[in-house]
Amino acid sequence: MGIFEVVSIGIVAAVLVLLLKDKQPAIAYLIIVLTVLYFFIFLIQYVNEILQLVTYLGEEANIQSFYIKTILQIIGISYIAEIGSNIVKDAGLESVAFKIELVGKIFILILAIPIFQSLIETIINLFPMS
């Protein structure tokens, strides 16, 4: 079971960080970062399977691959922004973490622009203007 491994690694990392925190705070912080990265690498394999399901469903439903691709990119950006902001927040830089999240949100908005445009065009075509 993966969950037991994850929990035990988390506890071990917490103990090691407590051990090192007052002597070498930088190395303790890097242990935290490494643990977070391990968990995300662990997570990404399962996310991969779910995304294969999503792609398969989209192909079956004849959705244009462009939309699926955009959605996947949005999810990827949000994951990376989340990782970065969490790691920076652990170091105590709240404002930098907030800016990373902001940049992620803006990039997501930019990626969503073509979909939004096509939605607007569809609505305009529904109600033909004279």
Place this chain on the structure above:
Amino acid sequence: MVGDTSILFQIAGIGIVVAMIHTVLKQMGKEEFAQFVSLVGFIIVLIFVINSISDLFEQIRAVFFFRG
């Protein structure tokens, strides 16, 4: 499954050894060497972390951005 986690213990070991050397050098009155040892230990650990970050970014890129 979760990858090779012995690296956590490895890094904690590096940290403890570096802290010990730091303390000993400080007791001997060599502040500069103590700082230097601390810096080198940090850089060694940083290399591990950088490798891991690169690994994660490659995985995310492979999963999310080149398919669909």
